[in-house]
Amino acid sequence: DADVTQTPRNRITKTGKRIMLECSQTKGHDRMYWYRQDPGLGLRLIYYSFDVKDINKGEISDGYSVSRQAQAKFSLSLESAIPNQTALYFCATSDPTRRSADTQYFGPGTRLTVL
Amino acid sequence: GDSVTQMEGPVTLSEEAFLTINCTYTATGYPSLFWYVQYPGEGLQLLLKATKADDKGSNKGFEATYRKETTSFHLEKGSVQVSDSAVYFCALPSGNTGKLIFGQGTTLQVKP
Numbered sequence: 595d596a597d598v599t600q601t602p603r604n605r606i607t608k609t610g611k612r613i614m615l616e617c618s619q620t621k622g623h624d625r626m627y628w629y630r631q632d633p634g635l636g637l638r639l640i641y642y643s644f645d646v647k648d649i650n651k652g653e654i655s656d657g658y659s660v661s662r663q664a665q666a667k668f669s670l671s672l673e674s675a676i677p678n679q680t681a682l683y684f685c686a687t688s689d690p691t692r693r694s695a696d697t698q699y700f701g702p703g704t705r706l707t708v709l
Numbered sequence: 710g711d712s713v714t715q716m717e718g719p720v721t722l723s724e725e726a727f728l729t730i731n732c733t734y735t736a737t738g739y740p741s742l743f744w745y746v747q748y749p750g751e752g753l754q755l756l757l758k759a760t761k762a763d764d765k766g767s768n769k770g771f772e773a774t775y776r777k778e779t780t781s782f783h784l785e786k787g788s789v790q791v792s793d794s795a796v797y798f799c800a801l802p803s804g805n806t807g808k809l810i811f812g813q814g815t816t817l818q819v820k821p
Contacts, residue, residue, distance in 0.1 A: 598752075634813050634814075635813055636713075636798060636811035636813045636814050637753075637798070637809070637811045639809075652808065686753075686809075688807050696740070696807060697755055697758065698755075698809055700752040701752050702751055703751075703752050
């Protein structure tokens, strides 16, 4: 089984709808991240969490919110989706206590289309 | 702030050709440097990394050397295969958040 999973893998929704993307990990890592990928822009950080009680905004957090329900779960919500939030969304984890602390492990991604 | 710049793609090569994908960076200090690969329909996977100047990361026939003097971390492979077709991202960790700063990605297409 994959260490970092994301659901759903694909989602089409309409402008104004509320959407939640979920991420689960079995790696036991404390740190989790949400990125979005847009063609020609690489990946940009939306939110990150160091543990259940420590959540921080990334560079493009406007229009998004997150919830860290447990060490293993980190959800991303779009309260009122808009078309320019159409993108590929990735969850990632890392473990700062390990020797390879700066290595991140990515989920398979969620492709979101907002019509 | 920290940044990563990659050569623009797409890069189209014939099988067994030599590959170079350029990556340069701007950073405070000397962070680790990464290459991630994204195969079609999949998430990003760590391809290789280097943690200090003059280190060479290598994996699956790919290599990249951390060049402090030119602030570069170019990805090379001597003989590409069709299965290497993917998007390649250069990245570095920024600050104490652990977040990664990514280049824009370079699409590689290898034709038989």
